[in-house]
Amino acid sequence: MSSTHDVRPSYAAVLRIPHARRTFAAALIGRLSYGIAPLSVMLAVTRASGSYAVAGVVMALFSATSVFLSPARAAFIDRYGPRRALVPMVAAHTGLLGLLAVLLWRPGAASPFVLAAVAALAGSCTPPLGPTMRAVWGRLAPDRALMQRAYSLDAVAEELLFVSGPLLVGLLVGFAPPAAGIVVGAALMVAGTAGFVSSPAVRAVPAGKREPGPDPAGRRVLRGLGRPVIAAAAVGLALGVVDLLVVAFAQGHGHGAGSAAWVLAALSAGSAVGGLVNGAVQWRASAGTRLSVQAAGLGLALCAAGPAQGLGTLAAAVAVAGVFVSPLITTAYLIADEAAAPEARVQAGAWVNTAVNAGITGGAAAAGVLVGWLPAGVCFAATGAVMLVTAVAVARGAAREKGYGTSRTPRDVLTT
Structure with missing residues (x-):
């Protein structure tokens, strides 16, 4: 077999x-x-x-x-x-x-x-x-x-x-x-x-082993999660901001809540398509490089949503942004799983999941404040800029990781 x-x-x-x-x-x-x-x-x-x-x-x-x-x-x-x-x-x-x-x-x-x-x-x-x-x-x-x-x-x-x-x-x-x-x-x-x-x-999944000493797996797992958690928190923040900005944009252009729902549906559709394509392609670039590129792609798409003058244009830009959402979260989970000690894999995924949800909560709160001061277009561009900064930070983290040498994987760095 x-x-x-x-x-x-x-x-x-x-x-x-x-x-x-x-x-x-x-x-x-x-x-x-x-x-x-x-x-x-x-x-x-x-x-x-x-x-x-x-x-x-x-x-x-x-x-x-x-x-x-x-x-x-x-x-x-x-x-x-x-x-x-x-x-x-x-x-x-x-x-x-x-x-x-x-x-x-x-x-x-x-x-x-x-x-x-x-x-x-x-x-x-x-x-x-x-x-x-x-x-x-x-x-x-x-x-x-x-x-x-x-x-x-x-x-x-x-x-x-x-x-x-x-x-x-x-x-x-x-x-x-x-x-x-x-x-x-x-x-x-x-x-x-x-x-x-x-x-x-x-x-068939065994229970974990309790490790002696003051540094259990629950604490050690954090050492390898900087990049995926930062990226996950940023994409969560972007999603939280976009949800409210789309509603504000629709109302500002004289449309009802139903119109905003269609734009958000375009975001979900783009995310689903992006996720399926991401899984189907045999990528040659490392997961760390892909994470940075995906964050940059999401940032550029959100910046492009800023000048949108109508719901159709906004829906198109948001759909393109969605293409990067699911792949970015998936790649963050992959990196977290690779970095985690074998006895802390669920915790590693939970930290990424928590980062996304915490980002969504923070993004919604930030959007509620910003949308009262700034036009929706400026808020879209600012959110895109946050994602571009995140892409740079993730890329720098990937470059530092390469400094460990080819004989040391992220899991090796974590457990030694």
């Missing part, structure tokens, strides 16, 4: 890897909850409290605990293995989501303080299915070409989940209270995780 190295590196070859389809499908079912539960929580809190301010605080706590505690939860996955760590996390997360749904089913049934506390606890237990799946891909597809395609496929699928999730919520609230969406999100998480941890590929 041929090994993974003998298989033609294509998306079909990725899905032909033993247990890959089953494991990936189960992970996607669970991850669909990420696109359904948060929006459902926000709509349900708004309906139950009658206050956008309360909904904003509750969502901020839910998102903050989910995002910023992700590396800590990933450390449990690395330490105890996916099966032993994910099951209690899912039980706590979905149990708290269920409690939140009960509290929100009838308006006024719970105080804002109770809602905020339960939401914060639910967010703190969010299972890191994305980073865990990417770590499993690293075991299923040890060949770098196959792994690149697996990561690209994963990134594109995740992009589609975050587009389809809100659409499903929109359909659901047409005939049920928003709290029902929280229940659906919890059910998807339970079903997906159950299928994921029962997969032979996941059952």
Whole structure:
């Protein structure tokens, strides 16, 4: 029987890897909850409290605990293995989501303080299915070409989940209270995780080894993540800014929110196309070089969006920008996985994931301030300039890495 190295590196070859389809499908079912539960929580809190301010605080706590505690939860996955760590996390997360749904089913049934506390606890237990799946891909597809395609496929699928999730919520609230969406999100998480941890590929992942001394893998993993985390945070910031700028641009030109949605759809479509192309091409350039080029490409496309005079031109520029988004995030994950110690691969992916989400949050906040002072076009150009500076920083990091010599890989530098 041929090994993974003998298989033609294509998306079909990725899905032909033993247990890959089953494991990936189960992970996607669970991850669909990420696109359904948060929006459902926000709509349900708004309906139950009658206050956008309360909904904003509750969502901020839910998102903050989910995002910023992700590396800590990933450390449990690395330490105890996916099966032993994910099951209690899912039980706590979905149990708290269920409690939140009960509290929100009838308006006024719970105080804002109770809602905020339960939401914060639910967010703190969010299972890191994305980073865990990417770590499993690293075991299923040890060949770098196959792994690149697996990561690209994963990134594109995740992009589609975050587009389809809100659409499903929109359909659901047409005939049920928003709290029902929280229940659906919890059910998807339970079903997906159950299928994921029962997969032979996941059952074969061993628990990590506790290392003696004051420098455990959870701290050492940070040493190799400078470039991918910086790049991920920058692309997250760009996404957070663009979301609000597109809405501001549409309103400033006399268009409604529906027009802005079409422009943002062009961004997602460009990202999906870019991700598929990135995974299909057999790149000769190193991942570090590609990361810098992708950041520069995104920066130039955002600068080109600045002079746009109409929604059509803006949509075209944003679609081109999207072409670089998914490849950049995928490449950041690849570099992080290469740099990580074997017992800290989930943590490495979680740090990149946290950087993207933190960047989105910071970008949205920055855009909210800047859009009141500057024209949208200037804000697009400023965001593009941030990406160009990031490209230079990433390129300099790659150049310093080459100074270690050809006999030392990033993983060698990390573990010596």
